[in-house]
Amino acid sequence: MPTGTVELRPPRNTLDRRAITWWRWQWALVFGPAVLVLVLLGLLIPPAAVWLLAPAVVVALIGVAWCAVLPLWWFGLHRWEVTDTAVYVRSGFLWQEWRVAPLSRVQTVDTLRGPLQQRFGLATVTVTTASARGAVRLRGLDAQVAADVAERLTERTDATPGDAT
Amino acid sequence: MSEWRRLDRRSLGVTALLLAGVSVSAGVPIVIGTGLPALGWLGTGAVLLVGGGVLADLVRLRRTRFRCTAERLEAEFTFVVHTRKSLPRERIRNVDLTANPLHRALGVAVLSVGTGRQESSGQGRITLAPLALADAEALRTELLHRVAEAPADGPLATLDPRWIRYAPVSFVAPALGLSAFGALFKVADWFGAGGGLLDWLLDLSGELPLAVSILFLLALAVAAGVVGAAGLFAEMWWHYRLEREPGGTLHVRRGLLTTRSITLEEQRLRGVEVVEPLGARLAGAARVDAVATGMKRDDDKTDSKTLLPAAPRAVAHDVAAKVLGEPVLDDVRLVPHPPAARGRRLRWALLAAAAPVLVLLLLGVLLTDVLLVLGGALAVVVLPVAVALALDAYRSLGHGTTTRHLVSRRGTLRRGTVVLERDGVIGWTVKQSVFQRRRGLATFTATTAAGSGAYSIRDAGADEGLAFAAAAVPGLLTPFASAAAEASRA
Numbered sequence: 039m040p041t042g043t044v045e046l047r048p049p050r051n052t053l054d055r056r057a058i059t060w061w062r063w064q065w066a067l068v069f070g071p072a073v074l075v076l077v078l079l080g081l082l083i084p085p086a087a088v089w090l091l092a093p094a095v096v097v098a099l100i101g102v103a104w105c106a107v108l109p110l111w112w113f114g115l116h117r118w119e120v121t122d123t124a125v126y127v128r129s130g131f132l133w134q135e136w137r138v139a140p141l142s143r144v145q146t147v148d149t150l151r152g153p154l155q156q157r158f159g160l161a162t163v164t165v166t167t168a169s170a171r172g173a174v175r176l177r178g179l180d181a182q183v184a185a186d187v188a189e190r191l192t193e194r195t196d197a198t199p200g201d202a203t
Numbered sequence: 204m205s206e207w208r209r210l211d212r213r214s215l216g217v218t219a220l221l222l223a224g225v226s227v228s229a230g231v232p233i234v235i236g237t238g239l240p241a242l243g244w245l246g247t248g249a250v251l252l253v254g255g256g257v258l259a260d261l262v263r264l265r266r267t268r269f270r271c272t273a274e275r276l277e278a279e280f281t282f283v284v285h286t287r288k289s290l291p292r293e294r295i296r297n298v299d300l301t302a303n304p305l306h307r308a309l310g311v312a313v314l315s316v317g318t319g320r321q322e323s324s325g326q327g328r329i330t331l332a333p334l335a336l337a338d339a340e341a342l343r344t345e346l347l348h349r350v351a352e353a354p355a356d357g358p359l360a361t362l363d364p365r366w367i368r369y370a371p372v373s374f375v376a377p378a379l380g381l382s383a384f385g386a387l388f389k390v391a392d393w394f395g396a397g398g399g400l401l402d403w404l405l406d407l408s409g410e411l412p413l414a415v416s417i418l419f420l421l422a423l424a425v426a427a428g429v430v431g432a433a434g435l436f437a438e439m440w441w442h443y444r445l446e447r448e449p450g451g452t453l454h455v456r457r458g459l460l461t462t463r464s465i466t467l468e469e470q471r472l473r474g475v476e477v478v479e480p481l482g483a484r485l486a487g488a489a490r491v492d493a494v495a496t497g498m499k500r501d502d503d504k505t506d507s508k509t510l511l512p513a514a515p516r517a518v519a520h521d522v523a524a525k526v527l528g529e530p531v532l533d534d535v536r537l538v539p540h541p542p543a544a545r546g547r548r549l550r551w552a553l554l555a556a557a558a559p560v561l562v563l564l565l566l567g568v569l570l571t572d573v574l575l576v577l578g579g580a581l582a583v584v585v586l587p588v589a590v591a592l593a594l595d596a597y598r599s600l601g602h603g604t605t606t607r608h609l610v611s612r613r614g615t616l617r618r619g620t621v622v623l624e625r626d627g628v629i630g631w632t633v634k635q636s637v638f639q640r641r642r643g644l645a646t647f648t649a650t651t652a653a654g655s656g657a658y659s660i661r662d663a664g665a666d667e668g669l670a671f672a673a674a675a676v677p678g679l680l681t682p683f684a685s686a687a688a689e690a691s692r693a
Binding site: 043044045046047049121123124126130132133134135136137138139140143167168169170171172174 | 496629630631632633634635636637640645650651652655656657665666669678679680682683684685
């Protein structure tokens with residue numbers, strides 16, 4: 039019975055649970071400054087206080103709801119897996135995306151830790167193939183897991199002859 | 204041949220003539236505009252420009268040297284800074300020769316050697332400008348390890364002068380027509396006669412009503428566009444020849460005034476794209492582009508990757524078959540996409556067409572009835588066109604495989620049929636929006652090292668598309684197919 043969804047099984051591993059907190063902080067840093075600016079302006083310009091503080095409250099409420107609920111949903115959607123032959127990642131929420139890159143075609147494996155990620159002990163592994171648009175990203179892995187994955191992938195890649203095009 | 208060599212001295216002549224030409228073409232309008240007194244200053248300026256340019260070129264010539272050893276092609280430039288480029292010969296993937304009319308008059312050509320890697324940073328490319336024509340040809344032959352002999356099976360395609368009839372139906376023609384008018388008015392403006400020219404053009408059409416005069420001007424613009432497009436086509440494609448050379452390279456030679464010689468290693472070829480812009484498609488024509496690794500990314504110009512200009516579709520299919528070594532386009536049976544894909548296209552087209560109409564109607568209700576009429580007229584014209592384009596876009600959708608290739612076709616204003624080697628697919632991306640999920644559609648994108656890097660099959664059936672993608676590249680997607688899908692297939 040076709041359900042309309044793509045019949046690919048979910049990858050085995052979830053991200054690290056700290057990714058939820060990481061996403062919450064990311065979005066808090068988006069909503070926070072906006073609310074702050076509105077509140078400050080509202081306090082400094084008394085005549086317009088209502089018109090500035092009311093939107094501030096609305097934005098703040100949306101932001102809190104956003105940060106509280108959505109990361110939980112995203113956590114369920116983002117999954118990854120590295121098999122003996124391929125890297126397999128599922129990501130996206132409104133536009134779901136499944137990416138598969140065979141290990142035999144992997145060219146570089148990069149690990150990246152942004153300031154927020156460092157704070158939460160997370161890392162992003164970027165696996166690029168010879169395609170200009172084929173990079174596979176594993177965002178929000180535990181730093182140690184990410185290092186292991188990167189090492190394993192690099193070993194596999196070195197063992198593959200040719201220039202992987 | 205391992206001693207250091209230098210570029211050809213005739214480069215000085217090229218530079219001098221080029222700068223003199225620039226001086227004259229920039230100076231004449233100024234002299235006309237401001238009168239003779241400016242002549243002295245301009246003359247001095249021109250002499251300085253030409254002299255300085257030649258001097259700089261002299262320094263470049265004296266300080267540049269290159270050599271071709273058994274392993275590497277090396278080029279050095281030493282002036283204040285020292286730069287040295289070195290390409291391993293086994294990595295050299297393309298050798299292009301270009302000669303503009305100045306070069307040809309002086310018997311030189313520009314040789315450009317690339318490895319197809321790190322093109323953007325300029326690291327993977329050596330340009331030798333210029334070399335004597337004979338030297339350049341010899342170096343090209345040597346670098347590609349080719350024997351300079353005629354290919355055994357003759358050219359894959361040569362220019363048929365009748366193809367020029369497809370040039371005016373391209374999108375270039377109207378643009379050229381408009382720019383011709385623009386240039387005309389610009390020149391007239393230099394003489395302070397911009398308004399006069401318009402009067403003269405309108406007078407020319409006599410006592411006719413304004414509408415007829417405008418139609419007349421439009422016809423003039425179209426004629427200029429047609430002539431311009433045909434001229435451009437001739438300049439780009441005259442003496443066109445596509446050959447397969449011994450040793451596995453494709454060689455395109457073309458050009459009327461500026462001659463170009465482009466070499467492509469077949470080892471780098473991952474497929475071809477047959478491109479049919481709407482105008483060409485209505486005229487029954489198609490163009491063939493190469494999908495190869497190491498070409499500049501996102502370069503959609505009809506330049507170095509075009510293997511065949513717009514030609515009758517049968518010729519295009521024939522050339523594609525010869526290049527690919529398999530008559531893919533005649534053999535393949537394209538699977539049409541589910542009707543839900545047609546619905547999506549209709550909705551998009553109607554939304555895009557309805558937006559300006561609705562804005563006009565809204566403004567009409569608020570402001571004046573004229574806009575209501577205008578909006579109605581626009582709707583009558585635009586909506587049927589949008590529907591026709593959407594239906595055509597749906598008809599274009601299709602995908603299929605042959606033993607060695609994967610084919611995906613889509614588009615209406617620019618219908619493109621991509622033929623990709625199945626071995627060249629280095630990953631799959633499946634994308635599904637919430638809207639697509641509701642209708643059981645998904646977009647399957649094959650990533651590859653060649654061409655634009657990713658080629659999509661849009662809005663295929665979620666189940667059929669997945670089975671297709673899994674079958675097209677064995678072993679890649681199969682391990683991840685869900686248990687339910689496995690069960691239903693068993």
